[in-house]
Amino acid sequence: MAYKVLVVDDEAPVRDLFSxxxxxxxxxxxxxxxxxxxxxxxxxxxxxxxxxxxxxxxMSGLEALKKIKEVKPDLIVIMITGFGYDEDLIAKSRxxxxxxxxxxxxxxxQIISSFKLFAKTAKEKHK
Amino acid sequence: MNPFTQESEKLLFRLIDNATVLFLYFDVxxxxxxxxxxxxxxxxxxxxxxxxxxWLNALYRDTNAAIKQQMFKAIMDDSIKYRxxxxxxxxxxxxxxxxxxxxxxxxxMLTEAGELEGILLIGDDIxxxxxxxxxxxxxxxxxxxxxxxxxxxxxxVVNLDGNITYYxxxxxxxxxxxxxxxxxxxxxxxxxxxxxxxxxxxxxxxxRQYGQYExxxxxxxxxxxxxxxxxxxxxxxxxxxxxxxxxxxxxxxTERKKLEYQIFQTEKLAAIGQLAAGMAHEINNPLFVISGRxxxxxxxxxxxxxxxxxxxxxxxxxxxxxxxxxxxxxxxxKTSPKLETLNINDTIEGVLPLLSYHKLPSSTVNIEKDLDxxxxxxxxxxxxxxxxxxxxxxxxHQSMPEGGRITIKTSNFQNLCAQIRISDTGHGISPQDIxxxxxxxxxxxxxxTGLGLSICYNIIKNHNGAIDVESQVDKGTTFIIKLPFA
Numbered sequence: 001m002a003y004k005v006l007v008v009d010d011e012a013p014v015r016d017l018f019s020x021x022x023x024x025x026x027x028x029x030x031x032x033x034x035x036x037x038x039x040x041x042x043x044x045x046x047x048x049x050x051x052x053x054x055x056x057x058x059m060s061g062l063e064a065l066k067k068i069k070e071v072k073p074d075l076i077v078i079m080i081t082g083f084g085y086d087e088d089l090i091a092k093s094r095x096x097x098x099x100x101x102x103x104x105x106x107x108x109x110q111i112i113s114s115f116k117l118f119a120k121t122a123k124e125k126h127k
Numbered sequence: 128m129n130p131f132t133q134e135s136e137k138l139l140f141r142l143i144d145n146a147t148v149l150f151l152y153f154d155v156x157x158x159x160x161x162x163x164x165x166x167x168x169x170x171x172x173x174x175x176x177x178x179x180x181x182w183l184n185a186l187y188r189d190t191n192a193a194i195k196q197q198m199f200k201a202i203m204d205d206s207i208k209y210r211x212x213x214x215x216x217x218x219x220x221x222x223x224x225x226x227x228x229x230x231x232x233x234x235x236m237l238t239e240a241g242e243l244e245g246i247l248l249i250g251d252d253i254x255x256x257x258x259x260x261x262x263x264x265x266x267x268x269x270x271x272x273x274x275x276x277x278x279x280x281x282x283x284v285v286n287l288d289g290n291i292t293y294y295x296x297x298x299x300x301x302x303x304x305x306x307x308x309x310x311x312x313x314x315x316x317x318x319x320x321x322x323x324x325x326x327x328x329x330x331x332x333x334x335r336q337y338g339q340y341e342x343x344x345x346x347x348x349x350x351x352x353x354x355x356x357x358x359x360x361x362x363x364x365x366x367x368x369x370x371x372x373x374x375x376x377x378x379x380x381t382e383r384k385k386l387e388y389q390i391f392q393t394e395k396l397a398a399i400g401q402l403a404a405g406m407a408h409e410i411n412n413p414l415f416v417i418s419g420r421x422x423x424x425x426x427x428x429x430x431x432x433x434x435x436x437x438x439x440x441x442x443x444x445x446x447x448x449x450x451x452x453x454x455x456x457x458x459x460x461k462t463s464p465k466l467e468t469l470n471i472n473d474t475i476e477g478v479l480p481l482l483s484y485h486k487l488p489s490s491t492v493n494i495e496k497d498l499d500x501x502x503x504x505x506x507x508x509x510x511x512x513x514x515x516x517x518x519x520x521x522x523x524h525q526s527m528p529e530g531g532r533i534t535i536k537t538s539n540f541q542n543l544c545a546q547i548r549i550s551d552t553g554h555g556i557s558p559q560d561i562x563x564x565x566x567x568x569x570x571x572x573x574x575x576t577g578l579g580l581s582i583c584y585n586i587i588k589n590h591n592g593a594i595d596v597e598s599q600v601d602k603g604t605t606f607i608i609k610l611p612f613a
Contacts, residue, residue, distance in 0.1 A: 011412055017419040024426055055408075082411035083404075083456070104415035105407075105453055107446065108422040 003048040003119055007031045008038045008064065009080070010057045014104075018051060021112065033057075035064030042072055049119055052098075054081040054089060062092055069097040076122040078102060078115065149229060149250030152236075153182040155207070155243055169229070169252065171222030182248070186219060203233060203246065210235045210243055216253075228257045279379045284363055285314045286372040289331075301379055303349035314375075317346050319353060334360045334373055346377060355384050392565065393588070396581065399567050404459035407452045414452065418445045454578040458567055464508030464589050468613045471505050471512075471537055471545045472498040478516040491530040494520075498537045505545050506613045507590055515583045515594075519549045519606050522579065525572065526553025526604065540609055544592070547608040555600040564596060 005027050007018045015031040022029040030045070032038050035056055042050070050068060054061035065077055078100040079093045090101050100118030102111055143150050144163045152161035162177050162185070170177070170186055177185045182203075183196055199217050206213045213233040221227050229250040236244045281301040284293035291314055294306050302309075302317060309316065315323035326344060333340040339361045345353045356377040363372040421442045425435070479494065523533045531552035540546040556564065556571070563569040565584040570577035587594040591611055598604040 011416075013416040014412060017416050017423070020423045021419060024423065082408045082415070104411045105449060105456065107449070108415075108418050111419075 003027045004046070005029045006038060006041055006045075006047045006050045008033070008035065008050065008056070008061075009053040010034065010055075014053070021108070025112065025116070035059030035061065035067070038064055039067055039071070042068060042075065048076065048123070050075060050077045051102075051115075052077055052079055054079055054083065054093075062089075062096060065093060065096045065098055073097070076119060078118050080104060147252075149248070149252070151182065151185070151248040151250070152245055153248075154245045157181045157183070159185050160245070165252075166250075169219055169221050169227055169250075182246075188220060199231075206233045206235050206246065207243060210237060217250075226254070227252055228254045281375075281377045281379075283314075283375050283377075284372055285375060287370070289313050289315065292372060301348075301377065302346070308349075319345065319347050330358070330360055331373060334362055335370065338362050343380070354379060354381050356380060396565070396567070396585065400459040400585070403455040403567065407455040407459065410448065410452050414445060414448055418442065418449065421445065451578075454582070455567075458578050458582050458585060464511050464586070466506040466508060466590075468504045469507045469509060469512070471502060471507075471547060471610065472500070474507070474509060474512055475516060475535055475537065475547070477509075478513050478520065481513065481517055482520060492524055492527055492533055493531075494533045494535065496535050498535070499539060502537055502539055502545050503612045505610045507610060508586075511586045512590070512610075515586050515608070516547075516549070518579045518583050523549060523551035523553060523604070526551055526555075531603075542612075544609045544611045547610070548605055549608075550603060550605040552603040555602055555604055556596070556598040557600055561596060561598060565594070 003022075005018075005022050007015050007022075007029055009015045009018070009031070010033050012033070015033065019029040019031055030041060030047075032041055035052075036059055038050065038052070041047075052061050052065055052068075056064065059067075061079065061081075065079065068075060068077055077098045079089075079098050080102045081089065082104045083089060093101060099122040100114065102114050102118075104111075106114065143161075146163060147165060149165045149169060150161070150163040151159060151166055153159045159177055159180055159182050162174060166177065166186075167174060170188065172185070172188075183200060187196055195217055199215055202213050202215045205211070212235065215231045215233065217229050217231060218226050219229055230253045232249045232251075234247040234249070236247055238244050279297075281298040282293075282295035283291055283298045286292050290311050291309055292311070294304075294310055299305055304316075315327060318327055322344060326342075330340055330342060330344075339359065341357065341359045344356060344358050346356050346358070347353050356379055359376045359378075361374045361376075362370055363374045365371050421438050424430070425438050425442070430438075475496070475498065520533060520535075527533075534548070534550045536548040536550070538546050538548075560569075560571055565580050566577070567581040568577040569581075584594055587608055587610070593609045595607045596604060597607065
């Protein structure tokens, strides 16, 4: 797989976990804790995928998504949330151009497989 | 000696002639020799046509009233034969062909020797009286009608000893007791034992002191069923103002209470929903970290067996919490249903294959369908409605560990909505549990989360529908869902 992933979440244990899980999947992960930091990071580095939490301190996840897509429309963004399956949030995220949606309430194995699926589909689309 | 002077005789005739009563005299052969103006007026005949005529022919113009004439004649014959006075209420058609009711006094006139000389007939026109009687009878009937149509109110009166002395129409309907079963019984028969001992004396005391009292209380029907009323009690005073008893007016508020309870339930559920959503989110983050960390650790090689076992347990338990939070999120799901036009029968048919994905008890349960083919479509969210039906059918299954029958019936409810009844022959739900049935975290099952039915409730509510339950312990339970037509 070997994607370069940017993880955006305001909780350190969540960030660290994503980092470890991604490493297990042979991906590299850089972690930041806010939308502002994320925008900064994509400006400096190239990433294949951004994992973006919807609930962030400061700039909201949806706002960050919108801004990332403005700067780098081709960058794959997958939203993560603790709210579970929320149709309103999914619809809004889609409108802003996110490629997928992962709930923290899903079993870990499913989170990993969803991540792989979204990433693969999005990559193929961009080619 | 004739006691009458010529003058007084003239006066007497004038008096008779102008009297407002009908005055008629005829001899033993029945031939009329005297009549006054009122007879002329009522019969619409002239004196000349009356005098010398048989009295019956004189009074009646036609033979339509033959039966009445026969009765009149029979009574007259009695007076003639036994020389005794009689009365008779007869009808005469007047000049305008209107019926006049005449109350006749029949007086046999006897000679000094006691021989029958003739018959004096004095008639009083009582038509107006009759009409007003008819009117008041009509009013009585109307009132009776009104009372019999009032189902929510009951009026009854109790004397100072507490015995029922008047038991109005609405009362029979409300309490189920017939008048003859309850009159003179003590009013406590309409109360449950505790209220009869404590509340009832207090109510009467208030009425004695303040004239009237109003309260909400439960009354009891003949069959023992308790129901809520607003009870208004007033003093019953006689003309002198002495207290002789109490007037009770009870209004059945069962329906209103039901509605209030539903509103209360809805608000409570909404509040719990908000709380649940907030909690679920807060739990999801740490839970994700716990499960994820276990996953990462389990992926490492060369784990001690004990450690691996421990991690597996953590995993299982975390999974349990995850499922609970999932349910919480579903329960609090605020997103409105994605409405499409659905045939409810097809929706139900589509549910049955889904059941195989769930762990069903091994008991033999037959599912019978009774679907109304002519049912108009409804507007609904297929996934959400299927979730409701799966939930209800699973519940039904679980209530029949020894096996039984599930009946799914659809029908048209008053051309307004589709009605779906899901019935089982299981162990039923106690009245106490029914009250809390749709409350989140309320479960009668050992391993239930108590969220299934509250989710169903929310989904149906979001469809502008209604869900209700009827149950009898050891007989079975029926869930009734109503969904408006598209």
